[in-house]
Amino acid sequence: MLFLLPAILLVLVFRIFPLFWGFGISLTSATSTDPGQFIGAGNYLRALDDPNFRSAMANAVVVLLSVPIFVTIPMLLAILIHQGVPGRTFFRSVYFFPAILSSVIIGSIFSVVLSFNGNLNALLGIAGISGVDWLGHSATALPVTLAIQCWSTFGMGVLIFLAGLSTVSKEMVEAARLDGAKMWQIWWHVIIPELRPIIEFSTVITTIGLLTSMFGLIYVLTGGGPGTATTVPEYLIWAAQGKLNRPAYAAAVSMVLFFMTSILAWLQIRILSRNANI
């Protein structure tokens, strides 16, 4: 029992107790120096009227809509690797490489490459195409950030799908092939249905990951801007707590984010336990 004490204590002090405390703070008008007063749902109501919150939610929707891309690309690559594309061992290890680098490092490199007088635009200039301020333009900033996130994490997805593919029955694939099925028919009718549990699982963890792990990239690449073009809920929480000195408001946004991730975590647990029963 004593052996468990350090772990329990750490989890209670830094995570579980703060969760309840944070809910308490979200119901007050606290600032960093003043405990404030109880104002009930005030911060939540204010959020509905706040353009920053609205665009953070709108951006979250864009992020969530991009989830299928984050799942499909690794799946297709993993199937190709599994089917024996030439150079597969090389691809396997190299694809994973960006996933181990810090988002700060990835972001720093891309900020050099993508800045207005950066390398990509210089290259386009040589080809006679006028450059775009990729990260400084509100129409391109979020899609570009998402593309970088996708590029830097797809190796992880490939890994998960390869693990799933190792359970796909070789006999079924072989039987389908002998029956004269074409490659895409085998993919569509045999492999992808067999991968369903992995697809569900990958969708849920990708979604949770996108809601809680883009901070580093956004912090380095765009600082949430231009305007609020790349402000997502997790970034808004950080900005409201520090820069804007509105901790109670930040706590309220935190609860909204927690609500979103909890639903996903609940789905994840359901999927995991159902898959375990098969």
Next chain:
Amino acid sequence: MPGAGKRQRLTLRIAAIPMGLLALSCLYPIFFAVNNALKTRHDYMLDRFGLATQPTLDNFVQAWTRAHLDEYFLNSVIATLGAVILLMVVSSMAGFALASLRFPYRRFLFAVILSSLMIPVQVVLVPFMRTMLALNLVNTHIGLILSYTAFFLPFSVYMMTAFYSGLPRELIEAARIDGASLLQVWWHVMLPLGTPALVTLAILNTLSCWNDILISLLVMQKHRTLMVGISALKGQYSDQIPLFTAGIVIAAAPIVVLYILFQRRIVSGIAVGAVKG
């Protein structure tokens, strides 16, 4: 797949071309950073795409000394090392207790630790900062070490519990009959037996701690870690790309070395983590 049809082999060969380009794109950023870090500012202006023909280490020296990366590097090493050691000790103890000892509320406590996986740092950011302030842990290495340990702990406990559950209980009973206390059993039996799982945990947690930005940004406002330092470097030296990329290379080097040395362990460890993460 051996015996695959002719058309399938052709399709796969064609698919290998874009896949190869994608693989190159994964390696290019590191090449880009190293190559430009070796150039002088003047050379970079003249030719930003070419190879560094007269490589210089001057940027690394400048970044290390003038931009204070030496200090930030040390802070990152202390925080990462401290947190990884603490994570191994705490999760090995907890895993031992949960897998091998019988006490009331065992399952409930396991569920409590695992469920905290659902509470990312963003969700508790405000009260977390207040806790840190109340405990006088802001801007201290101990504070950062404890924060990392708290936020990376649940998965480590899960993994150690799973690993220890697979060991035969007779090992512990034999040691107990020989008169060893529980602490002795843990130290002399469980800790050495847990080595394979502990090594994997150490590598994965090193990656997470070294690469972290949000927690260190919150806790270490005065004594920056390397990642916080690098992100600040961008603003300070925005017109000195070679110096900036030298900083990036310094920050990435330990992780790249770790990847080269332990690639297999990282991949299998993350595969386990992904399936139960």
